[in-house]
Amino acid sequence: MTEQEQAERHDPIYDRLHASPEFTELRRRYRGFVFPATAAFLVWYLLYVILSNWAGGFMSTRIVGHINVALVFGLLQFVTTFGLAWMYARFSAQKLDPLARQLDAEYRAGGDA
Amino acid sequence: MDTQVLTTFLFLTVVAATVGITFWASRQTKTAADFYSGGRSFSGFQNGLAIGGDYMSAASFLGISGAIAVYGYDGFLYSIGFLVAWLVALLLVAEMLRNAGRYTMADQLAFRMSQRPVRTAASISTVVVSIFYLLAQMVGAGSLVALLLGVDSQAIKNITIIGVGALMIFYVVVGGMKGTTYVQIVKAVLLMIGSALIVVLVLAKFNFNLSELLGTAADNSGKGEAFLQPGLQYGATLTSQIDFLSLGLALVLGTAGLPHILIRFYTVPTAQDARKSVLWAIGLIGAFYLMTLVLGFGAAALLDRSAVDPLEGGNQNLASPLLAEAVGGGDGSTGGAILLALIAAVAFATILAVVAGLTLASSSSVAHDLYKGVIKKDQAVSEKDEVKVARIAAFVIGAVAIALSIPAQRLNIAFLVALAFAVAASANLPSIIYNMFWRRFNTRGATWSIYGGLVAAVGLVLLSPVMSGLPTSLFPDSDWAIFPLNNPGIISIPIGFLLGYIGTVTSRDPAAEDRFTELEVRALTGAGAEQAAQH
Numbered sequence: 245m246t247e248q249e250q251a252e253r254h255d256p257i258y259d260r261l262h263a264s265p266e267f268t269e270l271r272r273r274y275r276g277f278v279f280p281a282t283a284a285f286l287v288w289y290l291l292y293v294i295l296s297n298w299a300g301g302f303m304s305t306r307i308v309g310h311i312n313v314a315l316v317f318g319l320l321q322f323v324t325t326f327g328l329a330w331m332y333a334r335f336s337a338q339k340l341d342p343l344a345r346q347l348d349a350e351y352r353a354g355g356d357a
Numbered sequence: 358m359d360t361q362v363l364t365t366f367l368f369l370t371v372v373a374a375t376v377g378i379t380f381w382a383s384r385q386t387k388t389a390a391d392f393y394s395g396g397r398s399f400s401g402f403q404n405g406l407a408i409g410g411d412y413m414s415a416a417s418f419l420g421i422s423g424a425i426a427v428y429g430y431d432g433f434l435y436s437i438g439f440l441v442a443w444l445v446a447l448l449l450v451a452e453m454l455r456n457a458g459r460y461t462m463a464d465q466l467a468f469r470m471s472q473r474p475v476r477t478a479a480s481i482s483t484v485v486v487s488i489f490y491l492l493a494q495m496v497g498a499g500s501l502v503a504l505l506l507g508v509d510s511q512a513i514k515n516i517t518i519i520g521v522g523a524l525m526i527f528y529v530v531v532g533g534m535k536g537t538t539y540v541q542i543v544k545a546v547l548l549m550i551g552s553a554l555i556v557v558l559v560l561a562k563f564n565f566n567l568s569e570l571l572g573t574a575a576d577n578s579g580k581g582e583a584f585l586q587p588g589l590q591y592g593a594t595l596t597s598q599i600d601f602l603s604l605g606l607a608l609v610l611g612t613a614g615l616p617h618i619l620i621r622f623y624t625v626p627t628a629q630d631a632r633k634s635v636l637w638a639i640g641l642i643g644a645f646y647l648m649t650l651v652l653g654f655g656a657a658a659l660l661d662r663s664a665v666d667p668l669e670g671g672n673q674n675l676a677s678p679l680l681a682e683a684v685g686g687g688d689g690s691t692g693g694a695i696l697l698a699l700i701a702a703v704a705f706a707t708i709l710a711v712v713a714g715l716t717l718a719s720s721s722s723v724a725h726d727l728y729k730g731v732i733k734k735d736q737a738v739s740e741k742d743e744v745k746v747a748r749i750a751a752f753v754i755g756a757v758a759i760a761l762s763i764p765a766q767r768l769n770i771a772f773l774v775a776l777a778f779a780v781a782a783s784a785n786l787p788s789i790i791y792n793m794f795w796r797r798f799n800t801r802g803a804t805w806s807i808y809g810g811l812v813a814a815v816g817l818v819l820l821s822p823v824m825s826g827l828p829t830s831l832f833p834d835s836d837w838a839i840f841p842l843n844n845p846g847i848i849s850i851p852i853g854f855l856l857g858y859i860g861t862v863t864s865r866d867p868a869a870e871d872r873f874t875e876l877e878v879r880a881l882t883g884a885g886a887e888q889a890a891q892h
Contacts, residue, residue, distance in 0.1 A: 254875040261884065262874045270881055278448040286609070289441045293605035296434070296587035297598040304586040309568030310575065314430055314587050321437045322643055329447055329639045333632070341629060344882045351884035 257354040261347055270343040277335055285328055292317055360694040364505045367702035372524065375540045375709060379528050382536035388890065389740040392533035392747065393460035393721050394623040396890035399538060401630040405637020408621050410541030410707075411714040412439075412612075412638070413548060413645055414490075415497030415674075416774035418707050421646075422680070423673030425653020426665045429574070429584035431591050432653055434601070435775070436646035438608025443642065445786075446613040447635045452628035453793050453880035454619060459887050461718075462616045462785065463726045466792055469872035470800040472734060476726040478807040482784040483616040483726075485811060486777050487719040488758055490617070491712055493773035495521055495762035498708045500674050505701050515763055522759040525712040529720060529751040533744075534624060537713045544710035545641065551703035552648045555677070555696070558684040559655035567651075574657035584657070600842045604775055607846030611778025614785030617711075617718035626889035656680040667829075674770055678704060716758075720750035767831060768823070775844055776818055783810030783849035787857045793880060795861075796873040802861030810853025817845035 261267055295303055296314060303314035386392055399407070417439065424432030458464035463479030498521045499514035506513055528536055563570040571585055578584040591601035612618060622631045656665060656676035660683055663669040665676045678700050682688060685696030724747035729738045765773070787806040791798040817840045818824065824831050826838035842848075879885050 254872060255885075258875040258878045258884075261878045261882070267878065267882070271877070274881060282445070282448055285441065285444050289437075289609055290605070292437070293434070293602055296431075297592070297601055300586060300588050300592060304582070309566075310571035310582075310585060311568050312585060315433075315571075315585070318433055318437055319647075321441055322647060325441050325444060325639065326643060328444060329636055332448060333636055336632065344628075347878070347882040348884045351878075351882070 257351060260354070261351060264347070264350075266343055266347055270340060270347065273339050273343070277332065277339075281328060281332065285324065288324060289321065292321055360698055361506060363694060364698040364701055367698050368502075368705055371702050371706045371709070374543065375524075375528065375706070378539045378543065379532035379536040382532040382539055386533040386535055389460075389744055390887075390890050391535060392744045393725065394620070395534040395538050397624060397626055397887065398889050399624045399630075401625060401633025402637055403538070403542060404621060404625050404630070404634035405641065406545045407538045407541040407624070408618065408634055408638040409641040409645070410543075410545035410548070410710045411617055411621060412642060412711075413545070413707065414711040414774060415494045415501075415704065415708045416770050417645070417649065418548065418552070418704055419497050419501070419674045419677055420493070420770040420774065421649045422652040422656055423665060423676040424590075425649065426656035426660070426676040427667070427673045428590035429578060429580065429654075429657065430587050431589050431601070433650060434605060435608065436649050438605055439612070440639070440643050440646050442609045442612035443635065443639045445610065446618070447632070447639065449793070450613045450619070450789060451622050451631045451635045454789070455622045455625065455628045455631040456883045456886040457793070457876055457880045458623060460620065460623060460725045461722045462619045462789070463722065463730070465876075466788060466803050467726075467730065468876050469792075469869045470803055470866070471869075473731050474800055474804045475807075476730040478804045479785075479788075480722045480726040480731075482780070482807050482811050483722040484719045484754065485815065486614075486616060486781045486785070487715040488754070488761065489777035489780060490615070490774060491715050491754075491758040492762050492765045493770040493777070494708045494712050494715070495758060496766050496768065496773065497674055497770045498705065499762070499766055500672055501678065501701055501704055501708075504672070504675050504678060505698070514766060518762045519759055521708060521712060522755045522762075524709055525716045526751050526755040528709070528713040529716045530748045532713075534620075534717060537710075537717050538624060540713055541710040544706045547703050547706050549641065549645065551700055552645060552652065555655075555681050555684060555700060556648045556651045558696075559651055559659070559680065562659070562684065570651070570654055570658055573659075574654040577659075577662065578657050579662060596841045599847065600844055603779075603842050603844040603847035606850055607775055607779035607782050607844050610782035610786055610846070610850060612781075614781035614789065615778070616722065616781075616785070617714040620718050620721065621714075623887070628883050628886070652677050652680060655684075659683045712758075716751050716754055719754050720747045723747070723750035723754070765831070767829070776814075776823070779818075779844055779846040779849060780811060780814040782846060783814040783853040784808075785810075786850075787853040791857050791861070792876075796870050796877075798857070798861050798873075799864055799866030799869045801864040801866070802857045802859075805860030806853050806857030809856035810849055813849035813852040814845045817842070817849055821845070 305313045421435045463476045466475040495518045499517045502517040503514050575584045591597045665671040665673050681700035682693040682697035686692035728746045784807050788803045820840040822838045826836035
């Protein structure tokens with residue numbers, strides 16, 4: 245590519261923030277939560293789709309009255325979605341937001357200087 | 358009381374209320390930031406409601422309950438996929454997008470890539486996804502109004518589609534993001550209350566015993582216990598089972614690539630508010646999809662099979678309104694007439710709110726990405742001109758959507774929306790994820806993944822039984838279907854990710870890699886992100 249259309253070279257403060265131990269820690273915590281969590285809910289959801297397709301007998305097992313395993317499995321997807329969202333909300337408020345605020349404050353201080 | 362009179366009255370009330378809101382919002386829309394993002398001044402709770410209003414479409418309210426009413430348990434996959442998908446948005450996309458972008462989906466790519474190629478690509482895919490999605494909503498509006506007027510007249514359906522199109526253009530042109538947001542908030546509240554009312558009335562008929570409701574649905578469906586088990590619609594052959602898997606993938610990966618959802622994250626002041634909006638949205642949307650289960654099985658239990666099953670001449674998109682009539686006392690009763698009119702008005706409000714969001718997303722992208730970022734890249738464009746172009750684009754996109762909706766009326770609307778999800782998951786999601794998490798990602802990777810995912814998804818639909826070869830196809834008398842699946846996701850999503858990877862590793866873009874440092878700091882900390890407007 246000959247023509248560079250990107251914006252100008254960025255403010256060096258971003259390099260300083262990027263290299264700081266606080267930022268490394270923030271990124272480590274964020275990725276440490278969301279990567280495994282994403283893998284987990286995708287596997288759990290795909291398990292549900294695959295069982296619906298290829299384990300009809302198991303999914304059709306009646307638990308009580310007309311309520312079968314397939315329905316309970318589907319409702320459990322709701323429970324895990326609500327649960328994971330709640331866990332992430334708590335985690336990010338406690339472990340991510342304080343670090344992010346600190347780095348943002350450093351950026352603002354650096355920008356004014 | 359006469360249903361037609363009551364319905365017409367309620368429809369006009371909905372229209373008058375939304376038009377009033379739009380005029381009111383227009384007086385507060387002055388800058389480009391107001392038009393595109395409502396001045397970024399909505400609270401997390403308000404935006405959560407608006408996201409719900411933007412997302413729970415005619416496909417959800419009419420389409421899913423119809424799919425469950427006809428195919429039983431298999432229709433429930435839509436509800437689950439549409440909800441679980443929000444975890445992708447919550448964990449990987451919402452907050453970082455809020456910090457990295459400004460007005461459109463393309464902004465976060467343009468942050469570190471070559472402007473013209475990525476803005477062009479992202480704008481094209483925004484418009485294509487939005488138009489697919491618009492078709493579904495407008496088809497739903499057509500059948501709804503025809504039902505209420507009690508005539509299966511093609512002319513009335515067409516007039517409705519044109520009327521809805523005109524209204525959505527009006528909301529966007531006049532009210533911008535502020536008007537659209539308030540319309541969506543009002544709609545979300547109406548939809549939740551209306552659905553909850555019908556759900557309670559349905560459950561009351563079965564003494565609040567879910568098992569009894571399911572049993573009656575199974576008996577009335579003529580399919581017996583199989584109606585409550587997976588496989589009725591998709592279990593027949595290996596091809597249809599793979600189709601089910603493909604649909605499941607498209608649903609779960611599509612949400613976080615829908616442009617009209619993504620731009621909603623820009624309407625709040627901070628990334629923390631974007632997170633809060635998604636949390637509210639998950640609560641609201643989850644509660645609603647739980648209700649679709651009762652609406653769908655309730656329709657199967659209480660309605661005559663011939664009313665909803667397309668094989669028996671019914672219209673599955675009308676399961677919810679007909680169910681409302683049934684629990685209100687049935688055809689001809691006052692209670693039935695009132696509830697039918699009420700639920701139809703809710704469905705109508707639902708459609709209006711969603712089409713406004715879609716028109717806004719696509720016209721914003723045409724003005725901000727194509728006009729300002731590509732066509733006039735080397736010239737100064739005033740905010741006024743940019744917003745004017747967005748308004749003109751809203752007209753053009755509205756007209757195209759009207760023209761395409763008229764022939765698309767034979768298709769199930771949940772299914773049409775699933776196609777939009779497949780295109781979004783294939784063309785948009787890969788580049789968003791790569792851009793946020795992979796320093797090496799570059800301009801060629803972004804354009805290859807967008808165009809590749811888009812062409813693969815749309816191309817496979819054109820070659821599928823949706824278009825030709827079956828009695829239910831758009832062109833039932835021809836057959837050029839060489840791709841067996843209805844939903845292209847299982848092939849086109851991996852193609853989008855793979856092309857993004859190959860395009861990236863076969864080229865180097867040092868500036869894009871360098872700018873990743875700033876993108877990453879900004880995305881995770883909010884340092885330097887766009888601020889809310891001061892009013």
